[in-house]
Amino acid sequence: MKTIAIILASGIGKRFDKSIIKQYQYINGKSVIFLSAIAFKSNPNIEKIIIVINKKHNAIAKKCLSEIDNIDYVYGGSTRQKSVFNALKFINKYKPKYVLIHDSVRPNIKNILINKIINKLKNHDAIIPVISINDALKKTNNSKVIEHMDRTKFSLAQTPQGFNYQQLYKKHKNNLTSDINDDSTLFQNIHYIKGDINNIKITTKNDLIFLEHKMKKEKIYIQISGIGIDIHKFDTLNEAKFLVMGGIKIKHNKSLLGHSDADVVIHALVDSILGTISEGDIGNIFSDKDPKWKNANSEIFLKHAMSLLKKHKCKLLHSDINIICEEPKISPYRDKMKKNIAKLLFVSDKCVSIKATTAENLGFIGRKEGIMAQCITTISKPYNE
Ligand code: ZN
Numbered sequence: 001m002k003t004i005a006i007i008l009a010s011g012i013g014k015r016f017d018k019s020i021i022k023q024y025q026y027i028n029g030k031s032v033i034f035l036s037a038i039a040f041k042s043n044p045n046i047e048k049i050i051i052v053i054n055k056k057h058n059a060i061a062k063k064c065l066s067e068i069d070n071i072d073y074v075y076g077g078s079t080r081q082k083s084v085f086n087a088l089k090f091i092n093k094y095k096p097k098y099v100l101i102h103d104s105v106r107p108n109i110k111n112i113l114i115n116k117i118i119n120k121l122k123n124h125d126a127i128i129p130v131i132s133i134n135d136a137l138k139k140t141n142n143s144k145v146i147e148h149m150d151r152t153k154f155s156l157a158q159t160p161q162g163f164n165y166q167q168l169y170k171k172h173k174n175n176l177t178s179d180i181n182d183d184s185t186l187f188q189n190i191h192y193i194k195g196d197i198n199n200i201k202i203t204t205k206n207d208l209i210f211l212e213h214k215m216k217k218e219k220i221y222i223q224i225s226g227i228g229i230d231i232h233k234f235d236t237l238n239e240a241k242f243l244v245m246g247g248i249k250i251k252h253n254k255s256l257l258g259h260s261d262a263d264v265v266i267h268a269l270v271d272s273i274l275g276t277i278s279e280g281d282i283g284n285i286f287s288d289k290d291p292k293w294k295n296a297n298s299e300i301f302l303k304h305a306m307s308l309l310k311k312h313k314c315k316l317l318h319s320d321i322n323i324i325c326e327e328p329k330i331s332p333y334r335d336k337m338k339k340n341i342a343k344l345l346f347v348s349d350k351c352v353s354i355k356a357t358t359a360e361n362l363g364f365i366g367r368k369e370g371i372m373a374q375c376i377t378t379i380s381k382p383y384n385e
Pocket of ligand 1: 263
């Protein structure tokens with residue numbers, strides 16, 4: 001594996017609530033630990049998530065994270081360092097190149113920061129995000145200011161911190177008895193990047209209230225793809241003037257046979273949309289035994305699929321269509337078809353791709369007996385809705 005994220009959640013912390021510790025508090029209906037974990041889960045550069053939990057919190061942790069799959073749990077040790085080391089030892093079997101270590105009580109972590117850290121790890125062994133200090137900085141002791149510091153010489157460190165896995169593992173192993181609370185202190189050369197002022201660490205109830213407002217409007221979206229395929233054969237008995245594909249008329253001396261208008265492109269597209277929301281297939285919604293759909297305009301099927309997509313609160317992002325046939329030639333109609341499909345999907349032309357190929361004279365397509373269309377549609381879906 002290339003990159004693994006370790007999320008530390010085994011601390012008891014200072015309780016600002018009588019019973020629930022910070023990582024198990026809720027922000028807009030989601031637990032803090034869930035929000036931290038889902039940020040890494042939704043990043044395609046992270047191959048595995050390890051959550052370090054306190055043995056006593058086994059049940060609550062797994063309940064909070066039950067909606068996220070592919071998580072490994074590791075029990076924390078008596079100190080932060082032991083907890084990190086337990087996780088580092090555990091992931092040795094995955095042979096990761098990089099490891100990111102994050103505090104679970106920073107739930108407002110964004111993918112842009114995670115990606116910046118991973119990118120920098122290509123050239124450095126230790127990367128930390130930092131933010132500058134805006135207030136005047138004083139050294140204090142016993143209710144007295146003892147020194148006025150130059151704040152421009154200082155920064156505040158955040159997590160996730162990124163490391164070369166082998167280096168970090170070795171350094172932890174050689175320093176098992178020292179209780180460090182910041183992994184980067186084990187390194188001589190640490191590079192920093194600009195952190196995110198909203199990636200705050202929950203320390204007080206006020207932080208929780210601040211994040212509740214900050215994260216309210218931000219829904220978590222995931223992308224899902226669905227696949228569709230359809231085949232129709234040519235009507236070889238009757239001379240025709242055109243066939244219908246992608247909702248437009250294409251000049252051809254053979255039309256396609258089917259119960260409806262036999263629009264092979266729209267049918268593949270409808271199935272790919274239904275696939276994204278696991279709503280079955282075009283055949284079980286619009287049965288070819290039902291006389292209602294005899295010679296039906298396939299745009300009706302597409303409209304229905306789009307209304308189901310809306311019901312699931314999903315947004316169509318892109319449809320990539322392949323048409324496989326020896327004839328008719330698709331290229332003269334490609335732009336018109338693309339525009340029509342984009343209109344039916346309520347997206348811009350850029351979100352529709354139409355490609356065409358032949359079967360090199362092989363098989364039923366090669367013998368010009370019919371046309372095949374394939375489609376992959378990608379949608380965006382609110383997580384857990
Ligand atoms: Zn069909």
